[in-house]
Amino acid sequence: xxxxxxxNSVQRSLLKQLVVTDFKLRYQGSxxxxxxxxxxxxxxxxxxxxxxxxxxxxxxGVPHFPAYLLLGIVVWTFFTEATTxxxxxxxxxxxxxxKVSVSKISIVFASVLSAGINFLLNMVIVIIFxxxxxxxxxxxxxxxxxxxxxxxxxxxxxxxxxxxxxxxKFRDFAPIWExxxxxxxxxxxIIYPLTLIAAAHHKITEVISxxxxxxxxxxxxxxxxxxxxxxxxxVLPVLFSYAQPIGLTIxxxxxxxxxxxxxxxxxxxEL
Amino acid sequence: MTIDKNTTxxxxxxxxxxxxxxxxRHSSLKSTLLNFNKRSYETFTALSDIxxxxxxxxxxxxxxxxxxGKSTLLKLLAEIYTPTSGKVDVKGKLTPFIELGVGFNPxxxxxxxxxxxxxxxxxxxxxxxxxxxxxxxxxxLEKFMDQKLKNYSSGMxxxxxxxxxxxxxxxxxxxxxxxxVGDANFQRKCYQVFKDIKKQGxxxxxxxxxxxxxxxxxxxxxxxxxxxxxxxxxPREVAVRYEVANSSQANAGSNDGMAKSxxxxxxxxxxxxxxxxxxxxxxxxxxxxxxxxxxIKIDYTVTEQTEIQFNLFLTxxxxxxxxxxxxxxxxxxxxxKKGKHTIICSYEAGQLPKGEYTPGAAVYTYCxxxxxxxxxxxxxxxxxxDVTLPILKIVDDPTYHSGQFNVRAxxxx
Numbered sequence: 001x002x003x004x005x006x007x008n009s010v011q012r013s014l015l016k017q018l019v020v021t022d023f024k025l026r027y028q029g030s031x032x033x034x035x036x037x038x039x040x041x042x043x044x045x046x047x048x049x050x051x052x053x054x055x056x057x058x059x060x061g062v063p064h065f066p067a068y069l070l071l072g073i074v075v076w077t078f079f080t081e082a083t084t085x086x087x088x089x090x091x092x093x094x095x096x097x098x099k100v101s102v103s104k105i106s107i108v109f110a111s112v113l114s115a116g117i118n119f120l121l122n123m124v125i126v127i128i129f130x131x132x133x134x135x136x137x138x139x140x141x142x143x144x145x146x147x148x149x150x151x152x153x154x155x156x157x158x159x160x161x162x163x164x165x166x167x168x169k170f171r172d173f174a175p176i177w178e179x180x181x182x183x184x185x186x187x188x189x190i191i192y193p194l195t196l197i198a199a200a201h202h203k204i205t206e207v208i209s210x211x212x213x214x215x216x217x218x219x220x221x222x223x224x225x226x227x228x229x230x231x232x233x234x235v236l237p238v239l240f241s242y243a244q245p246i247g248l249t250i251x252x253x254x255x256x257x258x259x260x261x262x263x264x265x266x267x268x269x270e271l
Numbered sequence: 272m273t274i275d276k277n278t279t280x281x282x283x284x285x286x287x288x289x290x291x292x293x294x295x296r297h298s299s300l301k302s303t304l305l306n307f308n309k310r311s312y313e314t315f316t317a318l319s320d321i322x323x324x325x326x327x328x329x330x331x332x333x334x335x336x337x338x339x340g341k342s343t344l345l346k347l348l349a350e351i352y353t354p355t356s357g358k359v360d361v362k363g364k365l366t367p368f369i370e371l372g373v374g375f376n377p378x379x380x381x382x383x384x385x386x387x388x389x390x391x392x393x394x395x396x397x398x399x400x401x402x403x404x405x406x407x408x409x410x411x412l413e414k415f416m417d418q419k420l421k422n423y424s425s426g427m428x429x430x431x432x433x434x435x436x437x438x439x440x441x442x443x444x445x446x447x448x449x450x451x452v453g454d455a456n457f458q459r460k461c462y463q464v465f466k467d468i469k470k471q472g473x474x475x476x477x478x479x480x481x482x483x484x485x486x487x488x489x490x491x492x493x494x495x496x497x498x499x500x501x502x503x504x505x506p507r508e509v510a511v512r513y514e515v516a517n518s519s520q521a522n523a524g525s526n527d528g529m530a531k532s533x534x535x536x537x538x539x540x541x542x543x544x545x546x547x548x549x550x551x552x553x554x555x556x557x558x559x560x561x562x563x564x565x566x567i568k569i570d571y572t573v574t575e576q577t578e579i580q581f582n583l584f585l586t587x588x589x590x591x592x593x594x595x596x597x598x599x600x601x602x603x604x605x606x607x608k609k610g611k612h613t614i615i616c617s618y619e620a621g622q623l624p625k626g627e628y629t630p631g632a633a634v635y636t637y638c639x640x641x642x643x644x645x646x647x648x649x650x651x652x653x654x655x656x657d658v659t660l661p662i663l664k665i666v667d668d669p670t671y672h673s674g675q676f677n678v679r680a681x682x683x684x
Contacts (some may be wrong), residue, residue, distance in 0.1 A: 009395045017390035021376060021383070028378050099373045100391055101350035172300040265353040268346075269290060 011103045018110035019117070037118050038125060041077045045070045048191055058192045063226045064135045067126070071225060072190040072217050074126050078119035079156050079213060080181055085111040086160020087167050087177055094271040104264045108164050112157045123149075130224060141223045148223075152216045155249045161256030165263040168270050188213045194230040209235040212245035279362070280443055280474045281325040281348065286357035288318040288343055317343040319498045321357070327442075328472045330465075332485040332492035332506060334513050339495045341478045342447065345369060348476060349445055363442035366392060370447075372432030377421035381412060381431060384420050388435050402438045410434035437464055443474045462488065482510040539575035540634045542652035546570075547630075547661045548615065556627055556664035559620045561671045565663070566617045567630050569652075578606050579649065580635045583616050585628045585663070586654055593628070620665055621679055628663040629654055 027033040049066055052058050059065035089111040096102055130137075167173045188211055189197070198205045208214050209232035222229040233241040293312040318340045325331045335341045346352045347359055349367040374391045375384050385406055389399035407413055410430045412423075420428065446465065465488065469475060479485060485492050485506045492509035494502045494516075502512055548566035550557040559565045567583060584595030596616065598605055631653025652658055671677050 010390075010393050013395045013399075014390040016396065017387045021379065021387055024383070025376065025378055096374050096391060098351065099370045100367055101393075102391055170300050176300075268351055 011106045014103060015106045015110050015113065018107065019114045022110065022114045023117070034121075038122060041070075041073050041122060042125070044077075045073050048073070052191055058196055061195070062193045063228060064130075064133050067130045067133050067135050068193070068221055068225045068229075069191065070129055071126050071221055072188075074119065074122045075152060075217055075220065076185065076188065076190050076213070077122070078115055079152065081118065082112045082115035082153075082156035083159045083163060083177065083181070085115055086156070087163040087173060089160070090164045090168055090267055091171075091271065097267055097271060104267060105161075105260060108160050108260070109157070111164075112153070112160050115156070116153055119153075120149075135225045136227055138223050138227055145220065145223060148216050148220055151212070151246065151249055154253050155212055155216075158249065158253035158256035161260040162252070165260045165267075168263070168267055184211070184213065187211060188217060190217065194218060194235075198230055198235065205235050209241065210244065212248050215241070215245040278327040279324050280327050280329075281323075281362070281476070282358070282360040283321055283323050283348075284358045284360070286318060286321040286344075286347065286359060287316065287355050288340075288347060288352060289355045290315045290317060316498055318347070318495075321495075321500055323493055323500065323503055325474055325476065327474055328469070329491060330469050330475045330477065330489045332489035332509070333476065333478045333495065334480070334482070334485060334492060334509060335495035336517065340498045341495055342369075344495065345445055345447055345476070345478055361443065364393065365443040365445060366436055366439045366441040368436055368444060368446040371436060372428060375420060375428065375432065378419060380419055381416040381423070384431070385416075385435055388432065389439070392436065392439050393441075394439060406431075406434045406438045409438065433461070437468075441473075444468060444476070446475060446477045482513060485510055538634075538650040539573070539577050539636070540579055540649050541572045541574070542632050542634060542650050543570040543572055543611075545630050545632055545652060545660060547663060550661060553659065553661050556662040558664045558666055560666055561621045561623070561625070561668035561677070563620050564617060565620055566615050568613060568615045569632050570611065570613050571634070572611050573607050573609050576606065576609055577636050580605060580637075581614060582633045582635065584631050584633075584653075585623070586631055588627050588629065621668070621671055621677055623665045624674070624677055625665050625667045628665065629660050630663065631660065 027036055030036060032039070045066075049069055052069070053060075053065065059069065062068055086108050089108045090097065090104060093107050096107075097104060163173055163177060187208055189208065194205065194208065194214070197208060215232040218229055218231040222231050231241075232245070235241070236244070291312045292315050321344065333341050333344065343352065345367075346369070347354055348361065349365065349369060350359075350361070351367075351369075372384075372388060374387055376387065379387065382403075385403060386396070386399050389402075390396070394402075407416055410427075410433070412427060412431055415423065415427065420431075423431070444465075462484070465475060465477075469488070475488075477484075477489060489506040491503065492506045493500055494509050494513055496516065502509055546553060546568050547557045548568050557565075569581065569583065579598075581598040582595050585593045587593055598614070631651070633651040633653070634649045636649050652660075654660060671679055
């Protein structure tokens with residue numbers, strides 16, 4: 001199964017060229033260039049910070065709330081970007097697919113990868129911000145951070161594969177996915193701490209904890225921002241709380257690969 | 272390099288390709304859900320039961336009319352389409368010349384586009400790096416590689432695209448006639464390159480309408496008609512078959528009332544007839560020896576006096592214009608009165624290589640706008656119209672040696 005994830009040197013070159021091109025073109029003709037992709041989450045952070053600190057002070061009891069919020073936003077921005085770009089990847093490259101035999105999976109990989117590079121660059125900013133605000137890093141658990149990043153990247157990749165293949169046939173998935181993302185934004189503890197919900201509704205907290213994005217976000221915050229973060233492992237039975245999100249990520253990825261490979265033969269005719 | 276002529280590079284077995292053409296395209300979820308069980312599509316068979324093999328080092332032509340399935344076959348060979356049934360077995364790497372410069376981005380520089388297009392054509396980064404200098408050299412665009420592609424002329428873009436494809440240097444090339452669109456010079460260069468590739472023992476699949484090219488380059492050719500292979504054989508035989516199939520189609524068309532173009536109505540000057548002076552039977556070719564002279568006579572009627580010029584030209588039997596001569600070159604002022612007139616032009620037959628010719632004529636007047644010398648066509652009388660024209664048959668004379676043109680010379684010793 002994992003063999004399908006491994007790519008040969010030709011596919012690797014294509015992937016690299018697509019990612020590089022994407023980066024060169026994204027901020028073509030803009031003076032600030034790459035800074036816009038930093039500026040967007042920072043701006044969103046600024047607005048949300050003002051709202052949730054001064055207007056609706058949900059983050060009141062959370063130590064280092066700014067860092068807590070920024071980390072959440074950056075992780076979420078990656079997931080949104082990777083899946084939205086992935087969704088349109090095949091349709092957007094229709095010209096290519098119709099004229100040469102290219103590795104279609106590389107096109108989706110390229111979208112996720114270019115969102116991933118943005119994500120890692122944004123993470124650097126988050127880390128600088130964290131150091132500045134003197135967060136409580138649980139050093140012993142830091143080696144888990146790359147694993148969590150891999151988890152979110154694979155989750156986004158699997159989702160992007162399914163969506164890109166579906167979108168070729170059903171153009172409805174662009175608005176559908178937009179709505180789902182909006183719902184997920186509020187169903188994931190990004191702008192509010194999970195403790196806030198836990199205090200009021202235990203059932204809702206459990207449901208939210210089933211979301212792998214919630215698990216990833218809370219684990220990252222627990223390790224990097226404050227040990228007081230309520231993780232999904234505190235809400236759900238411990239073993240299940242690890243197995244469920246990881247299992248779901250693997251299922252999404254496997255289904256994505258299988259479905260994509262099955263459909264990719266027909267992309268040329270359906271585009 | 273030794274070429275093993277017996278290695279099969281491409282093997283196509285019982286290949287069938289069908290397309291499902293939906294009557295009403297279901298591109299939204301709702302309509303698909305509602306019509307889930309309805310099979311509201313038509314099956315269109317683009318290719319049915321195709322079998323052929325191409326050996327290493329062969330230059331293999333595929334001919335067929337528009338819509339016969341040539342392009343579908345090419346896309347199947349290039350693995351863009353998946354066969355509905357049957358097998359396409361391609362040994363070795365393949366470069367498709369179906370469309371040049373796929374993925375070219377106008378916002379990137381020439382250099383960046385080389386790497387992007389190379390990757391799309393299946394080259395690794397290392398391979399592109401190794402071939403980069405050759406690509407640039409071939410395209411003759413050394414000075415422009417760091418400029419954005421949008422600043423290239425279309426000719427420069429084609430050159431760059433062609434150079435990348437050609438340097439991809441794979442074992443098999445798939446060439447669509449799209450390539451033959453460029454100007455004559457570029458076409459010649461392309462063909463020269465294809466010949467060179469052939470010499471290197473690479474295998475070429477060439478799709479075209481041009482029977483001349485098929486006979487010039489191909490070792491074997493295949494004709495497709497109505498989704499089926501009708502013939503595989505020597506290029507010459509295939510070309511003949513193709514021409515026959517085409518002309519019978521064309522004749523069928525002319526019976527349906529495909530009239531020839533209409534001549535101008537009531538012009539100021541009308542050409543009534545063109546004849547060869549001395550010819551007794553206009554329906555038979557008039558034989559003229561190359562060492563003799565001949566005269567062409569134009570009868571015309573002037574209904575409105577105006578300053579005119581005649582252009583008398585010769586076409587070959589296919590109606591292609593070969594050469595023409597204007598009255599202005601020998602008659603400075605030409606302003607005939609109302610009524611019927613005759614004008615005669617004398618030629619030396621030795622100027623023409625042997626063969627059959629048909630004369631044609633056109634009358635022009637001068638327009639004072641935008642400049643005094645702008646000629647305007649009043650009437651024309653040639654093979655494009657439904658008119659009777661004489662045929663001129665030039666026969667060989669031993670003192671002339673016919674080639675592309677005649678040379679008459681005298682020796683002294």
